Amino acid sequence: MAIPVLSKAARRACDHVRRSGCGIYDERPEPCRAFHCLWLRGAVGAAIESRPDALGVMFDQCTLRGSGELITVAYELWNGAFAAPEARSAIEAVAASLSPAALALSHYDRSWSELHVER
Numbered sequence: 119m120a121i122p123v124l125s126k127a128a129r130r131a132c133d134h135v136r137r138s139g140c141g142i143y144d145e146r147p148e149p150c151r152a153f154h155c156l157w158l159r160g161a162v163g164a165a166i167e168s169r170p171d172a173l174g175v176m177f178d179q180c181t182l183r184g185s186g187e188l189i190t191v192a193y194e195l196w197n198g199a200f201a202a203p204e205a206r207s208a209i210e211a212v213a214a215s216l217s218p219a220a221l222a223l224s225h226y227d228r229s230w231s232e233l234h235v236e237r
């Protein structure tokens with residue numbers, strides 16, 4: 119995610135990320151403290167296999183500027199992550215749970231697409 123206060127662009131590694139996690143965890147800025155992906159919120163299942171760093175997919179919801187529309191997004195965290203069967207299954211389950219059953223997909227190469235699921 120973009121963290122303007124850190125001059126961190128979206129889809130760029132943060133300068134503070136370390137092998138063990140955040141290198142400034144106790145002093146991390148408010149946007150980092152406030153961010154909770156859908157896994158952390160318990161909305162995509164609590165299984166450790168569904169955690170973004172295991173699945174390669176992070177789900178989030180955000181509001182579109184202008185329209186104010188709330189959208190759900192699946193972010194591909196490494197190249198090819200969306201193609202794994204476990205990731206595909208999670209993506210389809212999340213999409214099917216939405217109304218309408220559509221999920222925005224943010225691909226690792228920065229392209230976007232949308233998935234519509236038949237129910």
Ligand code: SF4
Pocket residue numbers: 121124132133134135136139140141142143146147150
């Ligand atoms: S939580 Fe830490 S590593 Fe992650 S974006 Fe914020 S400052 Fe960077």
